[in-house]
Each structure stands twice: as C-alpha cells, then as structure tokens.
Amino acid sequence: MTFLAEFDAAAGNPPAQVGVVIKWLRSNWPAMYAELRADRPILPTAAFTMVTRATDVLAVLAQPSLYSVRGNQRAMDPAVGPFMLARDETEINWEEKGLMRALLRWDDLPRVRALAGHVSAAAIANAVGKAGATGPRLDVVPTIARAVPLAIVQHIFGFAAPSDDLLRWSFATQHGMFRNSPFSADVLASCHKAGEEMRAWLKPFLAAKRAYAPSGGMDAVSRLIDISQAPAAGISPERVLSNVCGLLVGAIETSSQAIVQIIDQFLEHADWREAALAADAAGNIAAFDAYVFEALRFNPITTIQFRFVEQDRVLGEGTTYATPVKAGTVLAVCTGSAMFDAALMPDPDRFDATRPANAYLHFGVGHHECLGRYVGQVSIPEAVRQLLRQPGLARAAHPAGAIDFAGGPFPEHLVVTWSGGATAAKHCMVTRTDTTESAA
Ligand code: HEM
Known part of the structure; x- marks a missing residue:
C-alpha cells in the first residue's frame, strides 16, 4: 500500500x-x-501540516516572521535563556548571530580539521592496538562520532567542561529541544535540568575568564569574553552565557549523527566509497567532502524543520494545491524532501557529488542557517575520511554492524571492522598556530 x-x-x-x-x-x-x-505537496494532519516541495520549503524558511521558531521557546528558554533559534527577526538574531559568526573564524578551520583528524586517527590506532585475531573492531559512535565534536567544543570553542558533563548536557538539551516527539514531560524536564547544570558550571568559568581578560582570544569563548568587555559590542554577561550554551547544544549530537549516517551510507554503497576514496587519493579534499555531503542527503540527520504559523496564510498560493493554514498551525517543513525535488536537485535519485554546495539543506537555510555550518563542513568529512581509508572496512556481524539508536533519539552504536593495520592519516599535534591541512 x-x-x-x-x-x-x-x-x-x-x-x-x-x-x-x-x-x-x-x-x-x-x-x-x-x-x-x-x-x-501540502498535507494537513492533526499534528502538523507537511510542506514537501522545494519551492514551498524555501518560501517558508525565507519568511521567519510569518513562519517562526516560536515553538522552540518552551524547551529552550528555561534551559539556556532567550536564544536565536527560538526568536525571529529580533536583535538577538541580528546582533548575536553576527557577533558569533565573526568569532567562529574561518582561519580556525584548518585547526578544526586537524583536530577532527587527530581524534579519529587516535581512535583507529587504539582499535588496531587492541585488535585480536579477527582484526580491529571499533564502535564509531563513542570513539569518533561523539569524540570529534566533543573535542571541538572543548578546544576550539573553549567550553572546557569535563567530557561526561558536556556529553550529558548536550544529549539532554538536543533531545528536549529538537527530538521530543511524541512529547514527553520527562524529556523536557531533563532538558531544563541539563540547562540549569550547564549554566551553573559556566557562570564561575566565564567569570574567571572575565577577570583575566583580555585573553588574546585563542578560542571562541575567550574571544566572546574579550569582545564583551568593549561597550561597543553591547553584549551582557547573561547574553554571553546563552550563546556559550548554544555552542554546545548545537554541536555534538548533530555532528555525531551526521558522521554515523554518512559512514553507514558508504558501507552500504561500495561504489560511492570507492569514488570518494579516489578523490582523497588524488589529494582533492573538496571533492572528497562533496561525496560526504551527497551521501548524507540519502539519510540526513533530520528531514524536517518545524515552524509556527503566525498569521492566517495560504501555502502554495497560486498553485493547484494552494492550502489555507490558520495562525497557530505547526508546519513540518520537509527539507529532506526538498533535497529530492528535481527543482532543487536535478535527477535527484542519482548520487551526484558535483551538485552545488548551496543546494544542500543539511545546515538549514535563511534566517536560522546553522551557526556551526563551516565547522561541521570540515570536521564531519575529516572524521569520515579517516575511517573510510581503512582497508576492508566493513560492518561488524549483525546486529552490531547496523546503526543502533538503543530506543533513543540519536545513534548510540555502529560497530565496524577492517582487515589490516591502521592507514589513518598522519596527524600532528594541534597547536594554535597550526593552519596547515595537517591531517592530509
Ligand atoms: C558544529 C557545531 C554546530 C554548532 C555550534 C551549531 C549551532 C547552531 C545554531 C546556534 C543554530 C541556530 C542558528 C539561528 O537560529 O540563527 C543552528 C541551526 C541549525 N543547525 Fe547547527 N550547529 C552545529 C552543527 C550542526 C550540524 C552538524 C548540523 C547538521 C548536519 C546542523 C544543522 C542545523 C540546522 C538544520 C539548523 C537550522 C534549524 C532550523 O532552521 O530550525 N548543525 N546550529
């Protein structure tokens, strides 16, 4: 049927x-x-109205005051305070997004890539060191997929809390804010509790940084503290706190799920993997990265962004499927569907790594386009690249070799094996002055 x-x-x-x-x-x-x-193309249901064609998806995401993220406030405000992903066209969106973008500097990206390579290569070497007669075996989720963004949060963003705390806060907040469906009051309460703990940890941490400012700004949090001392920046300690929380919430489970699902796609499609590895062998990192995000299109971390209709409107106005929606309707804006619409992705069912980068909607689009986009665009493919290079990379025997969500919202396990010793990329110590593509 x-x-x-x-x-x-x-x-x-x-x-x-x-x-x-x-x-x-x-x-x-x-x-x-x-x-x-x-x-x-537009399907009203009792819970939400689905928007599936690229033109309508893009039109909705381009009009944030009409189709807002107000729905995120219930989970986000008590956890991290007012934040850009729960506000539309306010000074928080304009000023703080602008400021945070400037602080996540592009000249950090080679360091981000090197760190992703270093963490992944170390996990691979560790699995080789422990290999039994059947060869190395590694659970991708804890050792690479979560470990890479965790290291980025600690060392590039400078949110230097203990790993277990960061992982717990990040899981609980992502779950409560973006994956709490069907709604659970317990999940919401855990999200709020994690936010409270995170803010309690951050307050003295940020105060100490403030006391020693200017720090010279070697990581994003230090830069934010430095710049917040200047009246011209116009950002209070409370606003600094919310934005530091947002760096953690956004980073870990999103990147982890992307890394796991991309590896899963490459395990499933040997020809895609061979083509990606050929680009890598030719030293064409940009081409390799394009294979990675094309692979993610076939299983993105989510296929939906939710929006709240602020005024009575007609969706798909002027088309045969024009559909009135009332203020208060929740829209399921199906970005995963738009990425298979020929209007956005010609010949959409074909795996084609030459598509223009800006056609992908993995990092959202418009007013709420991902703040961590450029970090994710180098860290995710680098983590994938290190593992893909292992000779004879394969799924572990069933069921360990399939993605296991363990009944939760995010991947918890994916076990892989390979045949030989590590062919992980050479990596060097990541230093503040390292601006080379040292993982290559
Ligand atoms: C690397 C660290 C990351 C950080 C610090 C981060 C942070 C953020 C922030 C703060 C926003 C809200 C922007 C706004 O409202 O203006 C956002 C939006 C978004 N992020 Fe990220 N993010 C990260 C990684 C990722 C990854 C890996 C993905 C997916 C592969 C992703 C997907 C998205 C999407 C789809 C949105 C838009 C949500 C919407 O329109 O409702 N993010 N991110």
Missing part, C-alpha cells in the same frame, strides 16, 4: 493518520515524500 492510500484509509481518525506519517517517516521517508511531492 502506498503512503497516501494508507493515510486516506485512516480518514476520520486524525491520530491514526498522524501515526501513519510517523510510521513512514521512520520506515520509508523517500517513498512518502516522493508521493507527496507528486500528488499532495
């Missing part, structure tokens, strides 16, 4: 229809979205 046949068969039972959507989202979103784009 097709998605729409199953959905329509549940007509008159709105919760059952929502259940059908959730079931297809989990089991076969490409087929569901393909059918919706062709036959019912």
